[in-house]
Amino acid sequence: MSDDRIQLPSYLDHVPEVLEYFAEIDQRKVVLSIEHLCREFDSPDSPNGKLVALSDINFEVRRNEFISVIGPSGCGKSTLIRVVAGLEEPSGGIVAVDGVPVTGPGADRGMVFQNYTLFPWLTVRKNVLFGPKMKGLRDDKAMKAADEWLKLVGLTDFAELYPAQLSGGMKQRVAIARALANDPRILLMDEPFGALDAQTRASMQAHLLRIWAAAGVTVLFITHDLDEAIYLSDRIVVLGARPGRILEVIEVPVARPRSPEQFLSGHFLATKKRLEELIHRRENTPNSGGSMHD
Numbered sequence: 001m002s003d004d005r006i007q008l009p010s011y012l013d014h015v016p017e018v019l020e021y022f023a024e025i026d027q028r029k030v031v032l033s034i035e036h037l038c039r040e041f042d043s044p045d046s047p048n049g050k051l052v053a054l055s056d057i058n059f060e061v062r063r064n065e066f067i068s069v070i071g072p073s074g075c076g077k078s079t080l081i082r083v084v085a086g087l088e089e090p091s092g093g094i095v096a097v098d099g100v101p102v103t104g105p106g107a108d109r110g111m112v113f114q115n116y117t118l119f120p121w122l123t124v125r126k127n128v129l130f131g132p133k134m135k136g137l138r139d140d141k142a143m144k145a146a147d148e149w150l151k152l153v154g155l156t157d158f159a160e161l162y163p164a165q166l167s168g169g170m171k172q173r174v175a176i177a178r179a180l181a182n183d184p185r186i187l188l189m190d191e192p193f194g195a196l197d198a199q200t201r202a203s204m205q206a207h208l209l210r211i212w213a214a215a216g217v218t219v220l221f222i223t224h225d226l227d228e229a230i231y232l233s234d235r236i237v238v239l240g241a242r243p244g245r246i247l248e249v250i251e252v253p254v255a256r257p258r259s260p261e262q263f264l265s266g267h268f269l270a271t272k273k274r275l276e277e278l279i280h281r282r283e284n285t286p287n288s289g290g291s292m293h294d
């Protein structure tokens with residue numbers, strides 16, 4: 001029987017262009033640092049009454065980096081981003097933005113979540129204006145800023161519509177514009193495209209890459225879609241479940257700018273193979289089902 005498997009490069013082998021890219025990132029300032037982060041929940045079902053959702057998480061995100069967190073359902077991805085957002089307290093360890101420990105929610109962290117709801121009674125423009133106005137920006141300045149963000153997400157012509165009149169993908173683009181209008185230090189995204197159909201999702205990924213490059217923003221992005229993580233990210237933090245812990249941090253060996261043709265490149269496929277090995281290993285999943293779905 002012939003073996004027609006494609007010979008893939010190692011996901012650890014970086015072409016010179018990619019090596020240079022990571023060397024440049026390493027020179028940048030740390031925006032988000034996570035040190036020895038643990039988070040436990042009370043759990044009557046567990047033998048000791050505790051469920052360890054996150055155990056000794058350590059990583060840093062540098063200025064303008066795009067970092068994804070991936071892992072099976074229940075491995076603590078949402079808990080991690082909620083702690084970074086200041087919506088939940090750590091049980092141990094420190095999360096800091098620009099060296100300042102996070103103690104609660106703040107405008108320095110913009111959020112776009114899967115079911116993040118826009119204000120339904122406000123127009124698209126007024127949704128985006130909300131942050132700048134709260135910051136006390138003068139009306140004309142706030143309006144100019146909002147319109148620039150709407151232009152960037154490609155929704156200039158929809159400024160006077162209400163959220164209910166928009167498609168799911170458009171709503172998420174408004175949510176991104178609204179988050180960016182606050183000029184956050186980091187954008188936190190928890191499965192933002194999880195509820196969208198495959199085609200809309202692909203177009204949102206392209207939008208996000210363009211927005212990320214144009215806005216010069218740091219992104220922490222959660223997904224359980226391997227292709228999405230590779231296509232978008234500089235680095236991917238791979239989590240395992242029970243307890244939620246880091247299995248590996250992968251420097252994506254795919255050069256930028258990214259394009260959909262790269263989905264079939266050797267470096268892309270090699271990275272995907274490695275992610276599959278890490279995530280689908282039985283011992284890393286809470287039960288033998290190993291579902292990647294929430």
Ligand SMILES: Nc1ncnc2c1ncn2[C@@H]1O[C@H](COP(=O)(O)OP(=O)(O)O)[C@@H](O)[C@H]1O
Pocket residue numbers: 041042051053071072073074075076077078079080294
């Ligand atoms: N508020 C909570 N109380 C108790 N257990 C929780 C709570 N939030 C999350 N968990 C548990 O922590 C684990 C991680 O959850 P989560 O962070 O939502 O995972 P993911 O987003 O990766 O699917 C799960 O076992 C979940 O049931």
Ligand SMILES: [Mg+2]
Pocket residue numbers: 077078079294
């Ligand atoms: Mg989740």
